[in-house]
Amino acid sequence: MARTNRTPGAESAGKYRRNLFSWVMLTPGLIFLGAFLAVPFLLLFVISFRDVDNWMNMLPTYSLNQYLEVFTSRFYLHMIWTTLWVAVATTVICIALAYPAAYLLVRAPNRTVRTALYVILVSPLLTSVVIRTFAWIVLLAQNGLVNKVLMKLALISEPLRLLWNLGAVIIAYVQVMLPFAVLPIATSMGEIDPRLRQASMSLGAGRLRTFWKVTLPLTIPGMMSGAIIVFSLAAGSYITPLLVGGRLQPLLPLAIYQQVLQVANLPLGAAMSITLLILVGVLVAGMGLILRRWEGRMHG
Amino acid sequence: MSQIVLRNISRRFGANWALKQVNLEVREGEFFSLLGPSGCGKTTLLNIIAGFLEPTTGEVYIGGRDITGLAPYRRDIGMVFQNYALFPHLNVFENVAYGLRIRKMKKAEIAARVERCLAAVRLEGFAERMPHQLSGGQQQRVAIARALATEPKVLLLDEPLSNLDAKLRKDMQTELRSLQRRVGITTILVTHDQEEALSLSDRIGILGDGELKQVGTPLEIYRRPANRFVAEFIGQVNLIEAQALPGADRPPGTLAFAARGHFAAPGEPLRLYAEEHPSLAGRESVLFMLRPERIRLSPEPPEGAAGVVELRIESVVYAGSAVRIAGVLPGGGELSALSSDPSFPVLPEPGGILYASWEPGDLIPIE
Numbered sequence: 001m002a003r004t005n006r007t008p009g010a011e012s013a014g015k016y017r018r019n020l021f022s023w024v025m026l027t028p029g030l031i032f033l034g035a036f037l038a039v040p041f042l043l044l045f046v047i048s049f050r051d052v053d054n055w056m057n058m059l060p061t062y063s064l065n066q067y068l069e070v071f072t073s074r075f076y077l078h079m080i081w082t083t084l085w086v087a088v089a090t091t092v093i094c095i096a097l098a099y100p101a102a103y104l105l106v107r108a109p110n111r112t113v114r115t116a117l118y119v120i121l122v123s124p125l126l127t128s129v130v131i132r133t134f135a136w137i138v139l140l141a142q143n144g145l146v147n148k149v150l151m152k153l154a155l156i157s158e159p160l161r162l163l164w165n166l167g168a169v170i171i172a173y174v175q176v177m178l179p180f181a182v183l184p185i186a187t188s189m190g191e192i193d194p195r196l197r198q199a200s201m202s203l204g205a206g207r208l209r210t211f212w213k214v215t216l217p218l219t220i221p222g223m224m225s226g227a228i229i230v231f232s233l234a235a236g237s238y239i240t241p242l243l244v245g246g247r248l249q250p251l252l253p254l255a256i257y258q259q260v261l262q263v264a265n266l267p268l269g270a271a272m273s274i275t276l277l278i279l280v281g282v283l284v285a286g287m288g289l290i291l292r293r294w295e296g297r298m299h300g
Numbered sequence: 301m302s303q304i305v306l307r308n309i310s311r312r313f314g315a316n317w318a319l320k321q322v323n324l325e326v327r328e329g330e331f332f333s334l335l336g337p338s339g340c341g342k343t344t345l346l347n348i349i350a351g352f353l354e355p356t357t358g359e360v361y362i363g364g365r366d367i368t369g370l371a372p373y374r375r376d377i378g379m380v381f382q383n384y385a386l387f388p389h390l391n392v393f394e395n396v397a398y399g400l401r402i403r404k405m406k407k408a409e410i411a412a413r414v415e416r417c418l419a420a421v422r423l424e425g426f427a428e429r430m431p432h433q434l435s436g437g438q439q440q441r442v443a444i445a446r447a448l449a450t451e452p453k454v455l456l457l458d459e460p461l462s463n464l465d466a467k468l469r470k471d472m473q474t475e476l477r478s479l480q481r482r483v484g485i486t487t488i489l490v491t492h493d494q495e496e497a498l499s500l501s502d503r504i505g506i507l508g509d510g511e512l513k514q515v516g517t518p519l520e521i522y523r524r525p526a527n528r529f530v531a532e533f534i535g536q537v538n539l540i541e542a543q544a545l546p547g548a549d550r551p552p553g554t555l556a557f558a559a560r561g562h563f564a565a566p567g568e569p570l571r572l573y574a575e576e577h578p579s580l581a582g583r584e585s586v587l588f589m590l591r592p593e594r595i596r597l598s599p600e601p602p603e604g605a606a607g608v609v610e611l612r613i614e615s616v617v618y619a620g621s622a623v624r625i626a627g628v629l630p631g632g633g634e635l636s637a638l639s640s641d642p643s644f645p646v647l648p649e650p651g652g653i654l655y656a657s658w659e660p661g662d663l664i665p666i667e
Contacts, residue, residue, distance in 0.1 A: 195385040201372040202379040203399035298388040300432045
């Protein structure tokens with residue numbers, strides 16, 4: 001601790017004043033978050049324990065019935081499973097595709113090229129998800145660009161069913177979320193001291209082995225950060241699957257959307273929301289823990 | 301047979317030549333230092349030997365074999381970096397074992413070799429630590445152990461001690477030198493610290509502006525700098541330009557000169573007597589180097605000295621073991637002298653007068 005001339009009382013008073021100032025600055029944000037995130041979330045939690053009658057009116061009784069329905073019906077269990085594996089597949093593909101892109105970004109020959117590559121990478125984020133997803137409909141539809149090209153090349157005799165399935169959902173997810181994977185990987189790759197690669201080579205390791213033994217392990221934190229972002233986004237989106245997969249895909253966000261806005265069974269929708277939140281939370285916390293362990297090992 | 305040979309090495313970056321026609325032979329088992337100010341090309345030269353850079357022209361030989369185009373991982377070179385470059389995700393054992401695993405050594409053999417290398421740098425019992433848990437000096441030793449573990453032909457050290465504090469640096473210098481002697485490995489050290497180069501090396505190469513200015517033992521470099529660049533770079537010096545006085549009176553065995561910028565009285569050039577030397581024969585004008593520690597200072601004019609000059613003290617810097625005194629001559633021109641502490645019972649004050657004298661042999665002619 002640095003020693004100062006101030007008396008302990010004056011010091012703590014100053015600290016108190018600084019603290020007070022920070023809290024005053026934070027107040028508007030905290031009020032906003034409280035009113036529009038914490039309170040609705042609490043309501044959602046409470047509603048998930050309410051019962052409904054046959055006309056979906058909420059009854060004044062509380063029970064675990066909604067959760068029992070989610071966890072006992074094969075339909076919903078299958079849906080949970082599908083949601084998770086689609087998110088995992090999206091994450092894995094995203095990381096695999098993001099890695100070479102990040103490499104290219106970090107190894108750009110000069111600043112101009114690097115800036116240009118960053119702009120190209122981030123520019124899709126400037127358009128809305130709806131528009132980006134609609135572009136995939138144009139490409140993948142029965143009379144879309146992909147089918148037309150394949151037909152013209154006589155590789156297929158009738159159009160392939162490319163839209164309205166989980167494959168289309170994953171393709172669109174990957175395209176939408178790729179930048180979120182590239183950026184953290186590029187950051188962690190750029191932080192690697194080039195002398196570590198030189199040290200590896202001076203010890204006799206070729207380029208490939210240097211990549212496996214030095215570059216790859218040191219970019220694990222970046223990959224984990226990217227994976228956490230992509231996984232949570234992919235497990236919770238409903239616009240993209242709705243547009244390219246259709247509303248019948250067995251994905252939890254779609255089911256929540258239907259229960260709340262079409263069936264109007266608010267308690268069941270709330271129970272599914274809480275379930276999804278907890279599942280994603282547990283998995284993300286697990287990934288976060290691995291990340292922390294790894295960074296603790298390297299930097300203490 | 302010399303172990304490392306550089307022939308006509310040049311390297312260009314854009315329009316700049318970082319290295320110009322460097323020729324150098326480093327002998328087997330020698331501790332050789334490349335010394336020079338920052339930006340002189342010494343790190344470029346080291347990177348060329350290591351294979352991280354290609355020379356624009358010229359060849360590199362190790363043990364008689366041309367390795368100019370060889371990838372760094374095929375050169376069998378150990379390297380220690382300024383920031384140590386330990387792998388942060390591997391513990392001390394795995395760092396040292398890194399090169400051995402690549403060579404597909406047996407497990408038991410690797411364990412034995414790592415243990416031996418860690419013992420050589422006095423780090424027994426640290427095998428399980430992670431690099432971030434070590435002090436700077438310990439990381440430095442791991443880096444040296446890692447570089448030596450594969451028993452390379454050549455050890456390259458890139459300013460390995462410059463991140464350590466002064467006391468630790470001295471200890472590591474001694475340790476590094478004794479380790480190098482024990483292993484007997486040909487070593488090239490890159491440094492900008494002249495004291496480090498002088499105290500560690502068998503020979504030193506002085507680099508300036510991409511050229512090798514002089515190669516020699518520490519003694520040769522310090523006592524007989526080949527040119528002005530080396531004289532000014534190594535230690536602090538008084539440089540005195542002088543003109544020959546062929547007919548003048550002089551003590552036997554010496555030649556007389558008149559200084560150009562130093563005056564014993566206004567308008568009266570300082571008379572200098574230098575030892576006769578073949579390089580002085582028939583020369584009109586000569587640049588002399590006079591080391592500050594060669595100048596004797598006394599409060600009264602000494603008797604029987606060949607040359608005595610009055611010095612009005614400008615500054616006195618007390619550095620413990622030595623006292624640095626700078627002064628001006630009565631007619632103009634500066635001299636700086638370095639005396640050992642005991643020579644002044646009371647420190648002289650700026651503004652006071654001292655008498656400076658030196659032997660004819662202390663005036664070293666510079667090319």
